Amino acid sequence: MKSSGPLSIWRHRLMYAALILVLAYLVVWPLFKLQSLAFENGAAGYRSQYGRADIVTTLQTTAALAFFSLVIAMVCGTVLAFATTRLPRRMGFLRLVPILPIVIPSVANVVGFAFLLSPGPGYINILLRMLPWWSDLNSGPVNVYSPTWIIIITGFSLTSFVYLFVSAGMQNISGEHLEAAQIAGSTTIGTFFKVVLPLLRPSLVYGAGVALLLGLGQFTAPLLLGQNEGVKVLATEMYLRASESPINFAAAAAAGSPLVIMGILVVFGQRALLGNQTRFVTHGGKSFSPVGGSSHWATAIVAVYGLVALILPLAGVIIVSLTPFWSGTLSWDLFTLSNYRALVTTPGIVDSVVTSVVTSIVAVLICVPIGFGVANLMVRRQDLRILRTVADLITALPMGIPAVIFGVGFLLTYTEPPLILYGTKAVIILVYVVLMIPFATRMQLTALISMGDKYEEASAVSGAGPVATMARITLPMLRPTILSSIALMFILLTHEFAASLMVRSATTQVMGTLLYDHWSNGSYTLVAAMAILMSAVTGAGVAVAMLIGGRNVLEKL
Template sequence: MATLVDVERPESTETAGKRSLTISPNWRARIGYAAVLAVLAYLVVLPMVRLQMLAFEDGAAGYRSQYGRFDIGVTLRTTVALALGSLVIAMVLGTLLAFAASRLPAKLGWLRVIPILPIVMPAVASVVGWAFLLSPRPGYLNVLLRLLPWWSGSDSGPIDVYTVPWIIVLTGFGLTSFVYLFVSSGMQNISSEHLEAAQVSGSSTVGIFFKIVLPLLRPSLIYGGGIALLLGLGQFTGPLLLGANTGVKVLTTEMYRRVSESPSDFAAAAAAGSPLVIFGLVLVLAQKALLGNQTRFVTHGGKAFAPSTGKATWATVTIVVFALFALVIPLVGLIIVSLTPYWSGSLSLSLLTLDNFRALMDTTAVVESVLTSVLTSLGAVAICIPLGYLMANLLVRGRRFRILALIADLMTALPLGIPAVIFGVGFLLTYTEPPLILYGTRTVIILVYIVLMLPFSTRMQMTAMLSLGNTYTEASATSGASPFVTNLRIMLPLMRPTILSAVALMFILLTHEFAASLLVRASTTQVMGTLLFDMWQNGSYPLVAAMALLMTAVTTIGVAAAMLVGGRNVLSKL
């Protein structure tokens, strides 16, 4: 018996030692998620905290400097007017387009992609395109309007694109595609049985829209409206390019002005952005509270939202007219100016030339800006996809880690509620000082891009996970597969269309990105949008037009590549 004890004792000690070094799978997952959230906190939260601390230094000197100005009231009113005005335009047009797309007959189904196409065109390109058309004196559309008897005696106008109302209109057009994405997605989840029942009971198309469709679209309208409002509050491109010469100021342009002046006043810039940060946080939390349990809005039925079997002429005309104003007309303006040696109200075929495009291709800075835009965008997307997958997995299946999931939910939503220009200022402040001095490098551009795209990557992949449910993961676990194998061999192949759509959307948004890039760029590290802005400031308008078309071409090539890999439905799955 003593022999048995002597033999078993070292085995028992060895086993206990092994157990003491073993970490349970739950704790390994918890530690891994906590490490990822710590990195995200450094990227997302730290720049915001540093900005606010700076604004409150020296007795809140930054707030006194910014909000003690005589014209701050006008700036605040313009910011609110731009946000609310563009919100109304985007919500009305986006919802109308989504309903029109749902009423298209099957043979015209390809028209459903058209309201998404303006996203492919950079906002900066659309803005300068309209500027070439609607500038008071040399704008081509204004020249044509002055041929009409009502304005024949004037040498300028009748439209001034540099005024607040027209900046609001163009901003609303730019946000319409985003609202359309959310509303059309919600429209597809409505069972056609509800609509058929309403039609049988004698309801008209208008009655069905207001009494059936709109109530069921409440989650999509709330979310889409919230996103449009946040984007409207954070608008930077239109006010900067169109409003600078006429004294139009909003809070985002004030932040840029404060950082660009010499010496830079980061405290005042942080104070200018504070209302936008606070409102963004409140709106994100309000969205979650208003939506609550989203299963209340699920419609059950055997048939999805069926396309119309009639001609639906009104739906076709609505989509075509929108495409004309949001895409075709500004592109025409860009093409005309890019093919002329100078921008004027007159146009002669004998002046048409390709010299502006040759000049771009012969300019080293232009080639480098294209390369930088593509590489930084692809680099950010390559990091954002797995990062978003981890966060989506935590939010969907992390019931055991409720606190971590709550932190992840708020942290991934934060960049959506805060304008990009604020992150640009925060990154400029954070990475021009130790311990990481990254200013003027592509690395800092990639980092700020990751932060800006994190909400899109997370939400799109989370939606796909929710739609797949737990059946596949449970079956895989029952067969003995590890979580890693389940994700690699089951979930990722099933989510491939959504992931490719996320890649396409993020690449589009990043190659267009202008606000944050303008603040973290250096003269030796430019992206396409910032170089275009320098050309605009220098008055090189034909080169601006050519550069805008080049930006559009680069984005189009990227989307075409995504469609080649993921199929023609990549855009429709956005």
């Protein structure tokens, strides 16, 4: 809806230009400052980082982690998306299973696998050593700290993202295609490979791009598990360089340069190939429906994934949290609640929970109006083409560039004049705002596109101005989407780890960063109890999200 009058037009242009400048300062400036530092003094940062003796191994490990975790995620995510379409009606609740790894704290999931698959006291390894094939071993046979298992765990975590894209793509496949394949005598497997997969190509390409970027910038599993075996990737190299004394920001920036370049290339590529709105269009007269009806094998596939990716790691965390120490010996006599009591008495833990909740809420409340402004610009202001394009690219960058890079960028930007925020909650809030801008924008963008402009045109015809129309028509219609986005962003922020680890201080911690400190100090039972606490906070957020937005709210991710 365009405003009439030259003064009104210029006022809106200036308002949107100011919004873009704020976004550019928040998103682009830390990245520019970080990368320019790497080129100072004759590119000393690049010489320092890429002259290290182990840099070739680090690059190879980063590439292997990204590629093989992508393969795992693409296979598992696609199979799960197809399987969930064939679940029996009474098993429909299992459709949530592939999505849950996104909302479960990644640090809790990773330490859960460590408790299960550590070479010595890992519970699954102990059971495996009881089998005749490995009865002669004193440790293993699985080593969770090896690159192979870091890749596998990362692949499981990325599966959810691929599943969301592929599952959404399946809803855009007309049922007529599947019926035609069935009439032609194709089997279920044949239909999947000959009909479904080719039609899913856009979703697969988009999902693969996102999963590839997440794999390249993977931080949590390599940091928590890789230190034992000296496994390094570019993301952890950034953390190590920024944790040195003195801090080597230039080398940290150089380590992240390949990740920034890949992120920008993928973001531009997605915009060029797929556009902004095509993924919201449906096709055909009939929605996607499985050939051959429901299947018990579909139930088995989803259940096995849930067991391996969710239940087993969570069980490992629960067991360790209920024991006085982590060992291979289990007994009912050892179970205790002392670790949970320690959550209250250990300095800093309660404060970290409060900080996590407060910073997450404040960041979300800032993100929502920013997201609405950008979404309104992109949908309603077709006359501001340049501003729309710039806004689209800026808001997409935090999704394509690893959070650890923004963390280092914010650490550099806000530890020196004119705005020194290090050690305060404000810097955590700002980096959280940047990370959540894509979610706030895309969810409201989708809702505005679906709403169309007929309601606003009718309001304008009746004599209402733009502000009155927004207050009486647009915002009330967007209320469910806004509430859902608030709940979902809160869930994601309460267990954010990578960026938080960079901008936290000794006196300002969130749950994930304090958990990492205790993990590094070997306080494994307290780590387990904290992981359960983080999961409980996230679970409360999920419950609120489902209460506000309905059972399908997680699919809006």
